[in-house]
Amino acid sequence: MSESHRRRAVFLDLNGTLVMPIYAEAPREYQPIPHSAKAVAMLCQAGFVCPVVTVQSRVEKGNYTVAEFREWFRSFSATLAEQGAFLEGPYVCPHRYATPCACKKASGLLYRRAAVELDIDLASSFVVGDTVEDMEAARLLGCTGVVVRTGWPVGPEVDKICDHAAEDLLAAAHCITVAARQVHIRHYGGTGK
């Protein structure tokens, strides 16, 4: 299949981007950030696939299991799907910050796994998240990085590595649907040389 037929993605961080709080004792504490369903629906309508890539360090800490997290995600994503907002995944790193692992952001491992499974063209895709690690992953993968201000308080260091900054996921979705046209033109709109 040619590059141009592969799908464009908006990789979404979960905690601080789609839901709050950043840390929960149990997944049922997670509540959607206002307008996040609307934002995902807008991205889906624009033709993006939206895989969720998340670090759930409370799994290794023992607060809940990956199975419990996945169970919650099934219910959460079903609720969003009723609003035309379709999420893929989740792609989960269950490790603590201090644990050396291959899957923790800013590693590209989970994103690349999603890209293979969902036939995603990374160069025309986006990463949205609230941390420096999300933006580092975007850069590593050759994606466009959009930082949101709804989660971790990010300092000026993030502005040096992100491509765009948005107040929240809805603002990011607006920004991406505009920027995607330009990315598409840059990658596919040339004279074919």
Ligand SMILES: [Zn+2]
């Ligand atoms: Zn990990």
